[in-house]
Amino acid sequence: MPRPSRREIVSGLAAGGAALTFGAPHVLGQAEPHVVVIGGGFAGASLARALRREDAGVRVTLIEPSAQYTSCPISNLVIAGLRDMGDQQFGYDGLRRAGIEVVHQAATGIDADARRVRLADQSELGYDRLVVAPGIDVDFDAIPGYSQAASGVMPHAWKAGEQTLLLRRQLEAMEDGGLVVMSAPPNPFRCPPGPYERASLIAHYLKTHKPKSKLIILDAKDQFSKQRLFEAAWQDLYPGLIEWVSLSFGGRVTEIDPATKTLVTEFGSHTADVANVIPPQRAGAIAVIGGVADQTGWCPVDPATFESRLRPGIHVIGDAAVGGAMPKSAFAANGQAKVCAAAVVALLRERAPVVPKLINTCYSLIAPDYAVSIAGVYSPKDGLLTEVEGAGGVSPLDAPADARAAEAVYADSWFRSLTGEVFA
Amino acid sequence: MLLLGAAFGVMTIAPARAEAPAGASACSGCHSPAAAGVAIPTLQGRSAEAILADMRAFRSGERPSTVMGRIAKGFSDEETQAIARWLAENDDAAPQP
Numbered sequence: 405m406p407r408p409s410r411r412e413i414v415s416g417l418a419a420g421g422a423a424l425t426f427g428a429p430h431v432l433g434q435a436e437p438h439v440v441v442i443g444g445g446f447a448g449a450s451l452a453r454a455l456r457r458e459d460a461g462v463r464v465t466l467i468e469p470s471a472q473y474t475s476c477p478i479s480n481l482v483i484a485g486l487r488d489m490g491d492q493q494f495g496y497d498g499l500r501r502a503g504i505e506v507v508h509q510a511a512t513g514i515d516a517d518a519r520r521v522r523l524a525d526q527s528e529l530g531y532d533r534l535v536v537a538p539g540i541d542v543d544f545d546a547i548p549g550y551s552q553a554a555s556g557v558m559p560h561a562w563k564a565g566e567q568t569l570l571l572r573r574q575l576e577a578m579e580d581g582g583l584v585v586m587s588a589p590p591n592p593f594r595c596p597p598g599p600y601e602r603a604s605l606i607a608h609y610l611k612t613h614k615p616k617s618k619l620i621i622l623d624a625k626d627q628f629s630k631q632r633l634f635e636a637a638w639q640d641l642y643p644g645l646i647e648w649v650s651l652s653f654g655g656r657v658t659e660i661d662p663a664t665k666t667l668v669t670e671f672g673s674h675t676a677d678v679a680n681v682i683p684p685q686r687a688g689a690i691a692v693i694g695g696v697a698d699q700t701g702w703c704p705v706d707p708a709t710f711e712s713r714l715r716p717g718i719h720v721i722g723d724a725a726v727g728g729a730m731p732k733s734a735f736a737a738n739g740q741a742k743v744c745a746a747a748v749v750a751l752l753r754e755r756a757p758v759v760p761k762l763i764n765t766c767y768s769l770i771a772p773d774y775a776v777s778i779a780g781v782y783s784p785k786d787g788l789l790t791e792v793e794g795a796g797g798v799s800p801l802d803a804p805a806d807a808r809a810a811e812a813v814y815a816d817s818w819f820r821s822l823t824g825e826v827f828a
Numbered sequence: 829m830l831l832l833g834a835a836f837g838v839m840t841i842a843p844a845r846a847e848a849p850a851g852a853s854a855c856s857g858c859h860s861p862a863a864a865g866v867a868i869p870t871l872q873g874r875s876a877e878a879i880l881a882d883m884r885a886f887r888s889g890e891r892p893s894t895v896m897g898r899i900a901k902g903f904s905d906e907e908t909q910a911i912a913r914w915l916a917e918n919d920d921a922a923p924q925p
């Protein structure tokens with residue numbers, strides 16, 4: 405189907421949101437149900453695809469301001485100079501070919517009672533069910549001194565794009581012997597092993613090109629994902645290069661001075677040549693505007709349908725959602741999308757949704773030919789997604805080098821499978 | 829475009845693809861038929877029996893793996909049978925609607 409014209413959106417509006425494009429359902433005496441999806445990332449784009457696959461009789465409109473999606477997964481390789489940014493970017497033509505109407509605008513408002521979404525150009529779209537998948541916003545209020553402007557000097561690079569390239573350029577420009585300082589946020593945040601994968605790959609770059617340099621990670625936590633695997637690998641591959649400062653040892657950043665690239669902690673201060681500040685995060689702003697985020701800044705959902713606990717008729721998936729033990733990952737976003745799509749179709753067709761099981765797997769590259777993974781299987785229990793006991797866990801600590809190399813190949817394979825399923 | 833719209837309308841009457849049992853939709857995150865030539869083995873064209881036998885061997889540890897053992901342990905034999913059956917019947921499902 406073609407992308408909807410302005411006229412079509414307006415006609416949908418005039419029809420009271422009951423999704424009457426082309427009049428075809430009229431002829432058949434049956435309206436196509438209309439699902440609107442806000443956000444074309446791994447969560448939203450996967451959901452749109454899965455919906456069309458589940459039931460081609462559902463009309464799907466995806467709202468996404470950007471004409472190209474830039475993937476965070478594997479972007480740490482770009483920062484380390486091992487991958488081109490172009491390989492991180494995906495367009496929406498595959499979604500259009502699958503019959504999804506893609507509208508390149510931002511959603512600016514949600515009227516849950518009238519079941520309408522407002523777009524940046526002031527037009528409105530009616531829906532039968534809405535899926536909100538805006539990912540995260542970086543919380544610029546969390547650390548005094550940090551701000552949007554400061555991120556132009558001390559990038560977060562936690563939304564892939566210009567920020568990723570900025571951090572790359574700064575590392576390239578740094579002299580040998582320089583000091584790189586990273587700060588890692590408290591839980592929950594996007595991609596729990598991500599900061600440590602990044603530290604590893606930056607260390608790989610430094611060891612290869614600027615061996616007199618050092619990297620300090622200031623952490624707001626006392627523990628992190630796959631910690632023993634990372635620490636053992638750092639010892640092996642990058643001895644003396646990475647220093648991790650935990651919360652208890654003064655790792656929490658309390659203030660930032662962008663003028664001098666200084667990060668202040670409870671115990672002292674560090675002036676960096678290159679600083680990567682990964683601040684606390686919250687659900688994308690439209691979740692707050694739409695009333696699906698609670699006071700924690702995240703969106704509580706039902707673990708079987710991903711329907712909002714706060715606004716019936718609206719589902720939330722991906723990084724913005726919280727519903728138990730699943731981490732915020734692209735893998736989880738894609739899996740939640742498929743489960744949510746099945747539930748949305750069941751609810752539209754007045755069937756009972758299946759009680760789901762979900763999988764998460766996150767690969768972390770510690771060097772280009774060295775990866776480790778964490779896996780988990782999840783099912784709803786007492787209203788929360790709970791890890792199935794006896795399953796999941798991390799790669800063995802004592803695995804041989806060829807297992808690490810195999811996981812590095814599988815990491816790339818996973819990324820291609822995922823982006824193929826979503827964007828091809 | 830009117831005809832296309834009508835075609836989609838007609839499809840609303842036909843039943844959609846069989847509902848996936850718990851866990852089955854998660855496998856394509858890695859085993860996607862849409863990505864050819866990747867290192868993770870494809871499940872396309874494999875029978876339910878073959879998938880089930882592999883899953884049992886991963887679960888017991890009889891067949892060594894990097895990740896499948898950790899995943900297979902999360903599913904009962906009954907769940908695994910349902911997943912294997914659905915995957916074998918819908919192995920062309922992922923690329924296009």
Ligand SMILES: Cc1cc2nc3c(=O)[nH]c(=O)nc-3n(C[C@H](O)[C@H](O)[C@H](O)COP(=O)(O)OP(=O)(O)OC[C@H]3O[C@@H](n4cnc5c(N)ncnc54)[C@H](O)[C@@H]3O)c2cc1C
Nearest residue numbers: 443445446447476477510511538539595722723733734735
């Ligand atoms: C450095 C790094 C490495 C990572 N590595 C991995 C990895 O190896 N494996 C893994 O599984 N995960 C990884 N992740 C995590 C992964 O990127 C996220 O979990 C994933 O992107 C979440 O998907 P999402 O769709 O919820 O959010 P996003 O991917 O951020 O997509 C949200 C989309 O919504 C759009 N949007 C926002 N607001 C609006 C609005 N108002 N109207 C319309 N559209 C809107 C945005 O433009 C965006 O396109 C990594 C993350 C980082 C930062």
